[in-house]
Amino acid sequence: MQKLRELCKNINITLDETALERFRIYMNLVLEWNEKINLTAITDRDEFIIKHFYDSITLLSCTDIKNGAKVIDIGTGAGFPGIPLLIVRPDIKLTLLDSLNKRILFLKETILPNLDLSAETIHGRAEDYSKLPQYRERYDYAVSRAVANLSALSEYCMPFVGKGGEFISMKGPDIHEELDIAQSAIRTLGGAVKEVRIMSLPDNSGRSIVIVKKINKTPDKYPRRGVKINKNPL
Numbered sequence: 533m534q535k536l537r538e539l540c541k542n543i544n545i546t547l548d549e550t551a552l553e554r555f556r557i558y559m560n561l562v563l564e565w566n567e568k569i570n571l572t573a574i575t576d577r578d579e580f581i582i583k584h585f586y587d588s589i590t591l592l593s594c595t596d597i598k599n600g601a602k603v604i605d606i607g608t609g610a611g612f613p614g615i616p617l618l619i620v621r622p623d624i625k626l627t628l629l630d631s632l633n634k635r636i637l638f639l640k641e642t643i644l645p646n647l648d649l650s651a652e653t654i655h656g657r658a659e660d661y662s663k664l665p666q667y668r669e670r671y672d673y674a675v676s677r678a679v680a681n682l683s684a685l686s687e688y689c690m691p692f693v694g695k696g697g698e699f700i701s702m703k704g705p706d707i708h709e710e711l712d713i714a715q716s717a718i719r720t721l722g723g724a725v726k727e728v729r730i731m732s733l734p735d736n737s738g739r740s741i742v743i744v745k746k747i748n749k750t751p752d753k754y755p756r757r758g759v760k761i762n763k764n765p766l
Contacts, residue, residue, distance in 0.1 A: 535578070539586045539734060543593040545620060554619045554647045555585055561642055562610050569634055571610040582735050588613030589620055591675060591700060594729045594741045599623050602671045606658050606689050607631075607678035611639050613702065614675065618649055626651040627671070629658060659755040662691035669694045669749065677702040682714035682742065683765035687755045690721040693746040699723060705730065705738025717766035722748035 533552040540547050547555075559580055562571050574580050591613055597603070604627040605614030611628065618626045628651055630636050636655040644651060654661060661667045674689040674697075682701060689699045703710070707728065718725060723744040731739050755761060 533581075536581050536585055539582070540589060543590060545589060545592060547620065551619050554649070555581075555616070557646055558611075558615065558619070558643060559585070561646060565638060565642065569638055571635070571638070579735070582733055583737070584610075584612050585616050587702070587733055587739060588616035588677075590731065590733075590739070591617065591702065591741060592620060594727070595673075595698060595700065595743055597621065597624065597673060600625065601673060603627070603673045603675060604629060604667075604671045604692050606674055606676045606692070607680075608639070609635060609677075611643060612677055614651070615639070615643065615647070615649075617675070618651060619647070622649060627654060628652070629654040629656065629661065631655070631657050657758060658688040658692075659758050659761065662688075662755055667692060669746075672697045673700060674698075675700045675702070680762070681765060682707075682710045683717040684761050686714060686717050686721055686723065686744065687761050687766060690718075690723055690744070690746065691750045691755055693723075695722075695746055695749060697746045698726065699744040699746065701742040701744070703740045703742060705740055707740035707742065711742065713765075718744055720751070720766050721754055722746055722750045 533556050537547045602625045606629050608614050608628040608630045614628050633655040636653050640653040671692045674692045693699050726743045726745040729741040
């Protein structure tokens with residue numbers, strides 16, 4: 533955990549002892565439960581710290597998340613990037629959404645209680661929940677490390693974001709062609725690309741963080757059903 537503390541100093545983020553202890557507990561629980569639930573392919577602890585914890589935290593160096601912001605992590609899996617963000621910024625109001633119930637139960641019943649943190653957990657599909665009035669355009673930020681292409685991911689995520697908020701996608705290093713293709717979808721959904729941050733993690737793997745500003749309401753007909761989103765991206 534001291535390695536994580538030193539890495540975070542490089543991006544002007546300070547981790548206190550409480551945060552470090554929470555990260556330690558979090559990693560141990562994920563690795564302990566991994567054989568039962570298949571949470572991560574990364575089991576080396578140094579690699580885990582870099583590619584799950586530090587990678588998630590870098591998001592905070594790319595945008596100024598306001599105090600008490602409502603944040604939804606879509607396709608959260610084992611809780612990345614949402615729970616690392618919550619550990620560093622316990623002031624945020626976090627929602628974790630995933631379509632696999634056993635992951636959501638793991639986060640709700642094992643991770644959050646052991647970290648003494650609270651967040652809303654949702655088992656379901658993004659395209660269903662973003663049509664509900666209590667979730668549609670109710671968030672300041674939607675974040676995701678999901679593997680879908682950016683056009684599809686934008687349709688899953690942007691309907692959750694209120695006007696003036698941001699959709700933040702954490703992608704691999706080769707983002708330019710994917711971003712060019714996604715520009716039409718982003719505009720259609722009410723957004724505009726604010727910034728693309730390219731960086732290297734300490735293991736020299738590349739990362740792109742795409743920040744999309746929500747400038748208009750998303751038309752009511754979006755999102756479409758998941759099959760249509762994936763087969764025919766906007």
